[in-house]
Amino acid sequence: xxxxxxxLGFIAMMLAAAPAATQTxxxxxxxxxxxxxxxxxxxxPPSERxxxxxxxxxALITETRRVSIPAGEVDIRFEGVAGGxxxxxxxxxxxxxxxxEKNQDAYLLSPGSLIDASLGRRVHLRRTSRATGAVxxxxxxxxxxxxxxxxxxxxAGVEALRCTGLAETVTYERxxxxxxxKPTLSVRVRSERAAEAxxxxxxxxxxxxxxxxxxxxxxxxxxxxxxxxxxxxANADETGFRNANANAVAGRxxxxxxxxxxxxxxxxxxxxxxxxxxxxxxxxxxxxAVGGEEIVVTGSRIARADLASAPPPPPPPPPPMMxxxxxxxxxKLYRIxxxxxxxAKSQKQVAFLDRDRVKVESLYRQRIxxxxxxxxxxxRVITTRNSTAEGLGLPLPAGRVVLFAKGEARPVLxxxxxxxxNSVGEDVEIDVGAASAVTAQITSGPxxxxxxxxxxxxxxNQEWELTVSNAHPYPIRFEAELEPGxxxxxxxxxxxxxxxxxxxxxxxxxxGRATLRYSLNPSS
Amino acid sequence: MRHxxxxxxxxxxxxxxxxxxxxxxxxxxxxxxxxxLVQDTRQxxxxxxxxxxxxPNVSGQIQPETVTLGASDVSIVEQNFDFDLLSxxxxxxxxxxxxxxxxxxxxxxxxxxxxxxxxxxxxxxxVLQIGNRIEVLRDDGLPVRVIxxxxxxxxxxxxxxxxxxxxxRGGTRxxxxxxxxxxxxxKAxxxxxxxxxxxxxxxxxxxxxxxxxxxxxxxxxxxxxxxNVAQNGQQQYYDPxxxRMMGGYPPPPPPPPPPGNRPGIxxxxxxxxxxxxLYPLKERTTIAxxxxxQVSFLDVTGAAARRAFVFRNGWLQTQDQASSxxxxxxxSSSRNAGLGDALPAGTVRVxxxxxxxxxxxxGENQIGHTPMGSDIAIxxxxxxxxxxxxxxxxxxxxxxxxxxxxxxxxxxxxSPRAVTVDLIQSGLSGDTRIAAESxxxxxxxxxxxxxxxxxxANGEATVTATFDTRY
Numbered sequence: 001x002x003x004x005x006x007x008l009g010f011i012a013m014m015l016a017a018a019p020a021a022t023q024t025x026x027x028x029x030x031x032x033x034x035x036x037x038x039x040x041x042x043x044x045p046p047s048e049r050x051x052x053x054x055x056x057x058x059a060l061i062t063e064t065r066r067v068s069i070p071a072g073e074v075d076i077r078f079e080g081v082a083g084g085x086x087x088x089x090x091x092x093x094x095x096x097x098x099x100x101e102k103n104q105d106a107y108l109l110s111p112g113s114l115i116d117a118s119l120g121r122r123v124h125l126r127r128t129s130r131a132t133g134a135v136x137x138x139x140x141x142x143x144x145x146x147x148x149x150x151x152x153x154x155x156a157g158v159e160a161l162r163c164t165g166l167a168e169t170v171t172y173e174r175x176x177x178x179x180x181x182k183p184t185l186s187v188r189v190r191s192e193r194a195a196e197a198x199x200x201x202x203x204x205x206x207x208x209x210x211x212x213x214x215x216x217x218x219x220x221x222x223x224x225x226x227x228x229x230x231x232x233x234a235n236a237d238e239t240g241f242r243n244a245n246a247n248a249v250a251g252r253x254x255x256x257x258x259x260x261x262x263x264x265x266x267x268x269x270x271x272x273x274x275x276x277x278x279x280x281x282x283x284x285x286x287x288x289a290v291g292g293e294e295i296v297v298t299g300s301r302i303a304r305a306d307l308a309s310a311p312p313p314p315p316p317p318p319p320p321m322m323x324x325x326x327x328x329x330x331x332k333l334y335r336i337x338x339x340x341x342x343x344a345k346s347q348k349q350v351a352f353l354d355r356d357r358v359k360v361e362s363l364y365r366q367r368i369x370x371x372x373x374x375x376x377x378x379x380r381v382i383t384t385r386n387s388t389a390e391g392l393g394l395p396l397p398a399g400r401v402v403l404f405a406k407g408e409a410r411p412v413l414x415x416x417x418x419x420x421x422n423s424v425g426e427d428v429e430i431d432v433g434a435a436s437a438v439t440a441q442i443t444s445g446p447x448x449x450x451x452x453x454x455x456x457x458x459x460x461n462q463e464w465e466l467t468v469s470n471a472h473p474y475p476i477r478f479e480a481e482l483e484p485g486x487x488x489x490x491x492x493x494x495x496x497x498x499x500x501x502x503x504x505x506x507x508x509x510x511x512g513r514a515t516l517r518y519s520l521n522p523s524s
Numbered sequence: 525m526r527h528x529x530x531x532x533x534x535x536x537x538x539x540x541x542x543x544x545x546x547x548x549x550x551x552x553x554x555x556x557x558x559x560x561l562v563q564d565t566r567q568x569x570x571x572x573x574x575x576x577x578x579x580p581n582v583s584g585q586i587q588p589e590t591v592t593l594g595a596s597d598v599s600i601v602e603q604n605f606d607f608d609l610l611s612x613x614x615x616x617x618x619x620x621x622x623x624x625x626x627x628x629x630x631x632x633x634x635x636x637x638x639x640x641x642x643x644x645x646x647x648x649x650x651v652l653q654i655g656n657r658i659e660v661l662r663d664d665g666l667p668v669r670v671i672x673x674x675x676x677x678x679x680x681x682x683x684x685x686x687x688x689x690x691x692x693r694g695g696t697r698x699x700x701x702x703x704x705x706x707x708x709x710x711k712a713x714x715x716x717x718x719x720x721x722x723x724x725x726x727x728x729x730x731x732x733x734x735x736x737x738x739x740x741x742x743x744x745x746x747x748x749x750x751x752n753v754a755q756n757g758q759q760q761y762y763d764p765x766x767x768r769m770m771g772g773y774p775p776p777p778p779p780p781p782p783p784g785n786r787p788g789i790x791x792x793x794x795x796x797x798x799x800x801x802l803y804p805l806k807e808r809t810t811i812a813x814x815x816x817x818q819v820s821f822l823d824v825t826g827a828a829a830r831r832a833f834v835f836r837n838g839w840l841q842t843q844d845q846a847s848s849x850x851x852x853x854x855x856s857s858s859r860n861a862g863l864g865d866a867l868p869a870g871t872v873r874v875x876x877x878x879x880x881x882x883x884x885x886x887g888e889n890q891i892g893h894t895p896m897g898s899d900i901a902i903x904x905x906x907x908x909x910x911x912x913x914x915x916x917x918x919x920x921x922x923x924x925x926x927x928x929x930x931x932x933x934x935x936x937x938x939s940p941r942a943v944t945v946d947l948i949q950s951g952l953s954g955d956t957r958i959a960a961e962s963x964x965x966x967x968x969x970x971x972x973x974x975x976x977x978x979x980x981a982n983g984e985a986t987v988t989a990t991f992d993t994r995y
Contacts, residue, residue: 087732
């Protein structure tokens with residue numbers, strides 16, 4: 001009898017495993033070594049900060065895994081890959097024998113998919129008496145999909161799950177084949193003999209981003225600037241990477257992938273027939289009410305756990321670990337020299353630049369339409385050249401700049417700007433913000449005669465004055481890029497040119513004014 | 525023991541009745557545009573005369589109007605596609621006028637009490653007639669099990685195809701069901717490792733097929749067809765997925781392809797069918813629901829490739845800041861100097877090795893269906909160190925209908941190697957001539973002029989041109 005039962009059990013196992021009988025499964029639980037290269041969101045402007053809730057950059061994850069491969073046809077399943085994996089980008093190298101196919105299964109194990117995958121199969125319906133606590137279990141066959149309620153066939157007839165008011169649930173003997181907790185990447189190989197292999201798996205994954213964050217401190221005379229920069233990496237994936245070789249790539253890459261199949265985890269929506277009654281008192285549905293409460297409690301628990309596990313703020317520098325820059329084709333790669341942990345749902349900062357006493361020039365400027373008397377506020381700009389002579393001369397990836405002035409007791413925040421990807425030899429310009437002590441004004445003459453009517457004077461005969469006022473107790477540099485439209489500017493003052501526009505560059509004395517007088521002629 | 529036996533027979537029989545038994549042969553032909561042809565051959569025992577056959581395991585996205593059924597000595601009476609899905613609500617609605625069984629449970633003792641009831645109406649609530657009284661189901665909130673005698677015939681767990689056949693004879697024979705379905709498609713993915721020093725690429729081509737039909741196709745004989753099949757009314761001009769992926773920063777419309785693309789005229793040693801190239805999978809495979817499957821079809825090492833730079837100025841205008849030139853990878857699909865195959869449409873991902881020898885991603889782009897022998901140029905991204913700033917120096921009116929525009933282009937190269945940039949000025953359509961230029965341009969089209977500009981290592985180059993335009 002014992003033998004017979006064992007034999008039966010064996011046959012049952014054979015039957016259950018029948019579809020997958022031709023191949024075995026080797027599982028790789030996680031990477032032994034991992035590299036993460038983070039790429040910036042291609043269309044995020046440099047001035048926009050990273051939104052940790054909505055990361056549009058991506059990463060190339062390179063994992064080294066030890067896998068023991070049995071002989072025959074084997075499915076090697078890679079667990080613990082990033083959730084944002086783009087499956088068609090997966091590359092697997094290092095397998096001793098040929099890859100038959102690569103698969104990514106995104107049909108997930110969930111209450112709904114359990115029902116759907118059990119359609120037409122036998123499950124157990126368990127009822128617990130609220131009065132006595134007695135448990136009764138009957139067998140049932142699933143007759144409907146999980147959409148819109150579950151219909152079961154039992155010995156008694158056809159019933160709907162949880163429309164009775166009884167404490168009842170469906171239990172299953174095993175997880176139906178093909179359902180996994182997370183989207184799972186697998187590779188089917190055929191090998192003649194068993195082998196241990198070191199496999200490299202690399203893939204692109206969404207949900208990452210990075211940017212440079214510059215902290216600049218301006219000397220009291222405004223001639224020098226200490227520039228320090230953080231490489232800020234963000235990972236919104238639920239997968240963390242321990243002791244990872246982390247890199248970031250600067251420069252804009254072309255992306256055209258749409259993303260693969262979105263994982264599908266069917267919810268179980270238990271709907272019943274209309275439940276209206278003769279009373280409008282809210283029908284108590286104890287089960288769903290309890291369920292709702294539970295969701296709230298778990299939610300808050302998770303939130304608290306997240307807070308607790310959030311990484312501590314980065315310690316203050318001396319001496320900071322510096323990411324090293326190297327060339328990668330037409331891009332710049334920043335390598336964090338030591339393995340670091342890129343935790344799930346976290347942001348990480350490593351320094352990559354620290355230059356003292358960079359030569360800068362502080363100036364004020366505005367682009368001015370020569371016939372428009374309403375001028376936008378004058379902007380304060382810190383400029384320098386990205387060269388070794390000025391104390392820089394290295395690629396500056398795009399990011400935000402926070403500018404402090406060295407005050408007497410404490411640094412004073414004077415503005416926040418941004419720079420785009422800046423290569424060696426380019427001009428660096430940081431917009432600090434609108435100036436309040438430097439103003440520009442356009443007035444038009446000649447003045448209307450006293451008491452008389454205002455005579456419309458043709459614009460090209462008119463005299464115009466552009467006046468800059470400096471309320472600072474020190475002289476400042478002011479630059480006006482003039483936009484003449486289709487007019488020509490006539491002025492006794494010599495004008496320069498920049499980017500095809502006339503340029504008036506002037507030093508305004510301390511607590512003084514400077515004036516440009518001009519008239520306009522029609523061009524040619 | 526008897527009870528268990530009885531139960532199992534009750535339970536197993538209906539399952540066997542609805543499933544179509546017999547070893548089958550499943551063939552799937554997948555096209556690029558989210559379209560597949562499924563040919564499902566099963567051994568069916570058909571009785572003589574009329575019979576109704578159900579096919580519950582067809583694709584969830586079947587186009588029922590495309591179904592054909594082939595078997596010997598059989599004619600089709602009618603085909604039905606039932607999509608009235610079984611749910612508790614539907615079950616109750618269909619039970620109006622029928623009798624059901626109620627099992628009431630005493631909340632205090634757990635004792636059960638059975639009675640039969642007739643469903644009078646299901647409008648907002650369920651109204652029952654029990655003997656001589658009328659009552660609303662579960663009006664008192666106490667537990668009541670409702671047991672239906674059977675599942676109504678036309679309520680199904682999944683959309684189900686049923687065919688009524690008229691068979692001239694009884695007996696088992698192969699029956700082939702074929703239909704088109706959406707939800708399955710394929711594209712190519714190319715893994716390209718670029719060695720800039722050697723000027724070569726290693727390319728692995730994978731076909732990537734996806735199944736979102738809701739159905740798993742077991743052991744399918746799979747054939748992939750490269751080419752665009754006309755689908756009436758299903759032309760996709762707009763892909764909402766793109767919008768979703770890019771999130772808050774919508775990408776600009778794709779720029780025109782860089783210079784260096786030329787269609788080929790060679791014929792590969794591939795199986796083809798009219799306009800289509802065929803990519804049969806070597807062996808039967810199971811295409812699971814919600815699965816992305818990749819199978820290799822191309823593996824080439826050491827094909828020639830080179831890096832080029834392209835900058836396109838859209839209009840005769842100033843750009844306030846220098847912006848990066850596109851970095852373009854050029855290669856060929858020819859037999860002698862290239863990949864030596866026709867390339868189905870898909871994504872080319874380019875990798876380069878970093879200082880430690882690890883492959884790093886440097887950009888990707890799409891290619892269309894590309895004949896063998898083509899020259900291919902794809903923009904992979906922007907060059908950090910190669911920038912161009914166009915400046916409009918002057919625009920003056922020559923006479924009533926002509927303007928003269930002087931442009932200056934400053935090209936900078938911060939890298940320690942000399943580069944050549946294809947500088948393109950577009951927006952020249954209409955009567956635009958180049959009156960003077962600092963180096964000879966070539967006119968790519970009425971709209972575009974191009975200069976090949978050598979920019980020295982860590983250096984700068986300038987191009988000036990004067991355009992004479994009639995308005």
